[in-house]
Amino acid sequence: MANQAFINDFKALLGAENVFDSEADRMSYSYDSAVLPAVMPAFVLRPTSTEHLGLCVKKLYDNGIPMTVRGAGSNLSGGTIPDVGDTVVILTTGLNRILEINVNDLYAVVEPGVVTADFAAAVSRKKLFYPPDPGSQAVSTLGGNIAENAGGLRGLKYGVTKDYLMGIEFFDSTGEIVKSGSRTVKCVTGYNLAGLITQSEGTLGVISQAIFKLVPPPKASKALMAVFANVQDAAEAVAGIIAAHVVPCTLEFLDNNTIVRVDDFTKAGLPRDAGAILLIEVDGHPAQVADDALAVEKVLKENRATAVHVPKDADEKFKLWEARRMALPVLARCRPTTVLEDATVPRSQIPAMMKAVNDIAAKYRLEVGTFGHAGDGNLHPTFLCDKRDAEEFARVEEAIDEMFDVAIKLQGTLSGEHGIGTAKAKWMEKETSRGTILFSQRLRRALDPKGLLNASKLVGI
């Protein structure tokens, strides 16, 4: 139990400055970026060395105390809200060292609390490239990125976090260190436990170190903004670009509501009367970039783009891309509650999905702003509402139920990148099967027999 003597043991181990047990501190770690009720943790531990991280896990295990690991808490599915009970939060922000960037063998070794954008910048200073770039990269941690298998604006061409993970070290629920993968491109020593831990949302182990693949940066790139009178034309252009077998590194979508709200806030000079815009970037060898840009422009025009704008310099491009990254924070300012969804469909089904989202929002009389990684089929319909208005919130929940039914019917998925946590657990079986839930629960119970690691998340235990 979390009595004072027990807390004092951790203070002796980690230093009092790394154990937070005041009411205000506990409240700070009782919620995350999902729209879910807060739950107070018993206390919060912030180890600053891998050894201390392992000792924390072991002591909590030995005493049967539930634990929730937390990076930046930027996840959108409730993954870091403590479980009800005496849960202790283990914060990884004190484990924020980049241990190695190897420019000859193209890999880096990191601790889990390194902030994604800091890592990408450090890699870039060595003239290499770490592509995964979640919209939250200014705050999110690499441990959180692995545990959620985060994607980003460059996912279409460069893939997501799992595509860069070469190796991992983590503590199992008992505090025993487990290692999988290596600094080599090939490694088939034992089970692919790095794959198992990826996307496991803090339920199978506590990540203490990771080895990431790095790549040479592209030699050239070209950015375009395409303007459309309506959402359907933009959605058809996305399907057209993919069907033309061009793979842009970025292919992002914003609908009118999002454009206007973001432009009000950022003054980025977005076309406020557009039904939708696409932000597109092609990159690679200069000759390939020129060919791909021409091919993309042709598809855009065939799909009724009313204008195709090329940013005049890096500053203007940065402003446009920043406007896209600001979509969620800006929409979140508009009403007391923001319900951000993550339904993802095969790319050819984007026109059908966009039509369904707008029809469903109209049917339930809800305001929705949709933006997202259109090239990945990964849309973020964002319902703006007020959770305190029970009648309105009931309409939001019905709309989301209906939206997931459509996504699944279109052979899509509940979540392209935000994870299941507790927010989407009730829909898991709908997309998968009863057997999937039972199998996953058996796996969890075998690896975490006391049920201490983020017990209520994903499929439960």
Ligand SMILES: Cc1cc2nc3c(=O)[nH]c(=O)nc-3n(C[C@H](O)[C@H](O)[C@H](O)COP(=O)(O)OP(=O)(O)OC[C@H]3O[C@@H](n4cnc5c(N)ncnc54)[C@H](O)[C@@H]3O)c2cc1C
């Ligand atoms: C404005 C905004 C934009 C976003 N854009 C994107 C986007 O473009 N793409 C995308 O994929 N996501 C996006 N997200 C969601 C979120 O940022 C990502 O899921 C991110 O990977 C979470 O990182 P974090 O450090 O905040 O993890 P946290 O939220 O702290 O934790 C997430 C999960 O990982 C587990 N975890 C954290 N660290 C560890 C560890 N060391 N060991 C084991 N488990 C661990 C936690 O228990 C939890 O289940 C966005 C969120 C916001 C608020």
